[in-house]
Amino acid sequence: MNRTISTQNLLLPEKPDLTQAARYMGVHKMDTATRALLEGWAPSLWEAARPRGAWVCLPLEELSHWTLGKDLERHFQNCTHAMLAALTLGVEVDRLIRRLSATELAGALAVDALASALVEQVANAWEKDRRRELEGEGLYLTGRFGPGYGDSSLALQGDLCRVLDTSRKMGLSLTPTLLLAPTKSTTALLGISNIPVRGTLAGCGNCKLKEICEYRKRGTTCGVEGME
Amino acid sequence: MEWKEWSDRRRYIILDGGMGTMLQARGLPLGARPELLALENPGMLEEIHSEYALAGADLILANTFGASPRKLASTGHTVEEIVPAAIRAARQGTVGTGALVALDIGPLGELLEPAGSLTFEEAYENFRQVVLAGREADAILIETMTDLYELKAALLAAKENSSLPVLVSMSFEENGRTFTGCTVESFGITAAALGADGVGINCSLGPVQILPFARRLCQVLPGDMPVFIKANAGLPRADGSGYYVTPAQFRDQMLEYRDLGISGVGGCCGTTPEFIRLLKESFGTLTPARRESDTRSWLCTPTKAVEVSGVTVVGERINPTGKKRFQQALRQGDMDYIILQAVEQAQAGAQVLDVNVGLPDIDEPAMMEQVVKALQEVTDLPLQLDSTNPQALERGLRVYNGRPIVNSINGEGKVMEAILPLCKKYGAAVVGLTLDEGGIPPTAQGRFEIAQRMVERCGEYGIPPRDIYIDCLTLTVSAQQSQAMETLNALERCKKELGVRTVLGVSNISFGLPDRVTLNTAFLTMAMDRGLDLPIINPNLPQMMGAVRAFRVLTGQDPESGAYIAAYGGESPVAAPAAVSGNIPLGEAVERGLKKEAAQAARQALEQQDPMDLVNQVLIPALDRVGDGFEKGTIFLPQLLQAAGAAQAAFQVVRDALAVQGGGQGDKGKIVLATVKGDIHDIGKNIVKVILENYGFTVYDLGKDVDPRRVVEEVQRTGAPLVGLSALMTTTVKSMEETIQALHQAGCPCKVMVGGAVMTPEYAARIGADFYAKDAKMSADIARNLLEKA
Structure with missing residues (x-):
């Protein structure tokens, strides 16, 4: 398996995910x-977004000195390799939201929500491509596990960005408080195995957000509603 | 090599190739910190440097790319240990070859504000430390930059803390922009203006892809500015298994650059000593082509370069003179109001924005810095910094991202002595007013002579005539009727005889006369015909922009009338009636989220109603109805915000009316808002701000990533009884607690409300907050309970 970092501009999906965007705005039943x-506002976002990704496959033992946490270790069960990935919509999206915040607040909120949904859309498409490639080699890929999810530490994000050289390869960096900048970006770890795997959701038990989770309040989980 | 060979441009200077490539081939694992090798394995570095020097490289980059305090922070080593050791290794590797060693400075790896949280000043300080630690090098090369602002911080740090030559290089993507959107032109214009000793492009792409960008770069530079290219070995293979281009192909592709007039060649990622050897073999016998100097006058921001050619409109609205509402905004630090002025003028057709923030009772230098930073977050138009205060100008120039105009100098010796060095250092174009100790000369000849003197003095500072914009001064025609023609005569002579551009504040002509726009438009048209380049006008007046657009058509500056048609082609010949929607009552307009209609309705209502009555009897009840619906779940955040936007538009009208009355601002109390230190997500805080303002509160918005001290200072300054803090992430809630503690320790009697995605009532209580606000509506309820009843 090749272990050099791949970097690519990624395609924008044809349509915005309106349902998900509405959900991010707190609207759970779409209205006109x-x-x-x-x-x-979607066209403005589509004009500003320039999705780009960087990823690499590493043998799991190279992550042995990382603090993965129990949930991520479980996610990697039966895997030999990890795929580390970072995706961003680019800095222009943040700029658009900032500009709108001063002049068109409803527009800012709409673009903000659409952009969060777009990150998911781009990540899903990216994941599908990787899965197809690996399946061509007889390998299987788990779903995406984000640093900070379950009992994992957000600090993983720092390791991941350094390995992927994201600042140089895609203009993505971390703030000292471990937030991604540009903000409309995501990072993930996926497991690779030679037997079919799906990875494991962390569940709510260890989740840091369990007390305040909006999904739980509605009687569902992010595993059901957010990742479908 | 001798350093003077670099600036002589008589032969090609060969730079080295990839370092990371060589280290990875020697087994450096992904994600390891190559800078530590200077201490752990200097022999390996020496060997690589030596291979490059022997291959023919004249200039070797020490292995200091990531050796900044921030990147080294977690390694347990300091810049002062690593940088000198890395330079020593490079020096060792070049022994006997005659090659020189450059301190290599890469990006800090964090985004600068506003996209990230690193301030310009922090970036400068990081680079300063690296520069000081690298004083044993022969030159400084700042490379792989993608943010023009970070490049400026590094270049200033290098120039201010070392006497070594400084070369700068950025990395562009296939669309001709860096990751942060910086254009090739903006890079070249800014780097040259700031006094770089060489300008280049490196990394990201191969020679084939960089070639057109190199051509564009050369076109905006002085002819004697050395240009260098360090390309990657082509594009990376899609499967990530390395690069496409062989050493021989690389050499052949680089030979295509021969006619461009570049004078430095090397390699970046994927290139090895063999690439450099072939470059030396081919370029060693060639002479760099001559390059014509760019004679255009440029202004820029990172994303937009504006050539001052033909009529270039300068918007005059960011100026408190005679505007009560604007003065109020400055005193309150209300950046959004100022931003709104910028956005409106940009939409109306302004190409440059004049920025004047002078008021007797404010700290003008601090305000200039704050306003420049705020404006460049949202507008891509170049700014014209307008002040007579050298400190204010310097603060603005220092943080300005790109190439601005300074407005202004005049013929007085001491004014020129104070301001021209700033223009030179920060690379600004400059406006020269044709007046001096003796006042404004009454004749065209007198003004021409002052202009001539200013051009000479600018020349002594190295500022060429094309970057001097002479203002022959508009006098009021109602008071001195003959002066209008003197101004125009002087303007025409300066333009024709001095090689300068001309600028004129137009509106002053009509002071004291009725129907000012008619006179202004006529005077503007006459001035443009005489050669006016930069009219300073209110672009929001359709007649003024109409005159400019028509002039461009009639003088052939607007090819095929394209811009004219774009501006007016869609308009129906009959003036559109604006009154149809004016009949919607204010309350309804707010509830339906109709901005224009709400402003219009407010204007109408104010004819009969007191502004504060309008707020209390109409606006707030409408907002309450929307707020109730939101609480009950019958309407959602988008509608709440649209209603808030409409109320905001109505409120602007009310505030203007109140400012004219000279009374208060309908102040229902002061509230300080901030997104806490470390957090860069501020949309929630922005929503809260608008809702609070809609209820008549005066909000002091400190923005995002705000230091606890800033919050304390603002509370002490304003005496605000309520503070709102927002934090989105679990990692930044800690800063919230620190901010609350700082407020308590400083003895501020204010109450604190907190909110944000991860906040809970319990958590809010635990960190010492007085109130927990679930959403914007609840924050307004808290404020009303606390402040209105007090």
């Missing part, structure tokens, strides 16, 4: 006003 607002 929300739909109109989102549809009105």
Whole structure:
């Protein structure tokens, strides 16, 4: 398995994910006003976004000195390799949201939500491509596990960005408080195995957000609602 | 090599190739910190440097790319240990070859504000430490930059803390922009203006892809500026298994650069000593081509370069003179109001924005810095920093990202002595007013002579005529009728005889006369015909922009009338009636989220109603109805915000009315808002701000990533009885607690409300907050309970 970092510009999906974007705005049942607002702002986002990704496959033992946490270790069960990935929509999206925050707050909120949904869309498409490639080699890929999810530490994000050289390869960096900048970005760890694997969701038991989780309050989980 | 060979440009200077490539081939694991090798394995570095020097490289980059305090922070080693050791290794590797050694400075690996949380000043300080630690090098090379602002911080740090030559290089993507959107032109213009000793492009792409960018770069530079290229070995293979281009192909592709007038060649990722050997073999016998100097006058921001050619409109609205509402915004630090002025003028067709923040009772230098930073977050138009205060100008120039105009100098010796060195150092174009100790000369001849003197003095500072914008001064025609023509005569002579551009504040002509726009438009048209380049006008007046657009058509500056048609082609010949929607009552307009209609309705209502009555009897009840719906779940955040936007538009009208009355601002109390230190997500805080303002509170918004001390200072300065803090992440809630503690320790009697995605009522209580606000509506309820009843 090749262990050099791949970097690529990624395609924008044809359509925005309005349902997910509405959900990010706190609207759980789409209404015409929300739909109109989102549809009105999507073209500006599509113009600003320049999705780019970097990823690499490493033997799991190279992560042996990382603090993965129990949930991530379980996620990697039966895997030989880890795929580390970082994706970003680029700095122009943040700039658009900032500009709108001063002049068109509803627009800022709409673009913010659409962009969060777009990160997911781009990541899903990226993951599908990687899965197809690996399956061509007779290998299997788990789902994406994000640093900070379950009992894992957000600090993993620092290791991941350094390995992927994200600042140089895609203009993505971390703030000292471990936030990604540009903000509309994501990082993930996936397991690779030669037997079919799906990875394991962390579940709510260890989750740091379990007390305040909006999903739980609605009687569901992010595993059901957010990752479908 | 001798360093003067670099600036002589008589032969090609060969730079070295990839370092990471060589280290990985020697087994350096991914994600390891190559800088530590200077201490752990200097022999390996020496060997690589030696291979490059023997291959023919004249300039070797020490292995200091990531040796900044921030990147080394977690390694247990300091810049002062690593950098000198790395330079020693490079020196050792070049023994006997005659090659020189450069201190290599790469990006800090964190995004600068506003995209990230690193301030310009922190970036400068990081680079300063590296520069000081690298004083044993022969030159400084700042490379692989993708953010023009970070490049400026590094270049200033290098120039201010060392006398070594400084070369700068950025990395571009296939679209001709860096990751942060910086254009090739903006890079070249800014780097040259700031006094770089060489300008280049490196990394990211191969020679084939960089070639067109190198051509564009050469076109905006002085002819004697050395240009260098360090390309990657082509593009990386899609499967990540390395690079496409062989050493021989690389050499052949680089030979295509021969006619461009570059004078330095080397390699970046994927290149090895063999690449450099072939470059030396081919370029060693060639002479760099001559390059014509760019004679255009450029202004820029990172994303936009504006050539001052033909009529270039300068918007005049960011100026408190005679504007009560603007003065109020400055005193309150209300950046959003100022930003709004910028956005409106940009939409109306301004190409440059004049920025004047002078008021007798404010700290103008600090305000200039704050406003420049705020404006460049949202506008891509170059700024014209307008002040007579050298400190204010310097603060603005220092943090300005790109190439601005300084407005202004005049013929007085001491003014020129104070301001021209700043223009030179920060690379600004400069406005020269044709007046001096003796006042404004009454004749064109007198003004021309002052202009001539200013051009000479600018020349002594190395500022060429094309970057001097002479203002022959508009006098009021109602008071001195003959002066209008003197101004125009002087303007025409300066333009024709001095090689300068001309600028004129137009509106002053009509002071004291009725229907000022008619006179202004006529005077503007006459001035443009005489050669006015930069009219300073209110672009929001359709007649003024109309005159400019028409002039461009009639003088052939607008090819095929394209811009004119774009501006007016969609308009129906009959003036569109604006009144149809004016009949919607204010309350309804707010509830339906109709901005224009709300502003219009407010204007109408104010004809009969007191502004504060309008707020209390109409605006707030409408907002309450929307707020109730939100609470009950019958309407959602988007509609709440649209209603808030409409209320905001109405409120602007009310505030203007109140400012004119000279009374208060309908102040229902002061609230300080901030997104806490370390957190860069501030949309939630922005929503809260608008809602609070809609309820008539005066909000002092400190922005995001705000230091606890800043919050304390602002509370002490304003005496605000309520502070709102926002934090989105679990990692930044800690800063929230620190901010609350700082407020308590400083003895501030204010109450604190907190909110944000990860906040809970229990957690809020635990960190010492007085209130927990679940959403924007609840923050408004808390404020009303606390402040209105007090």
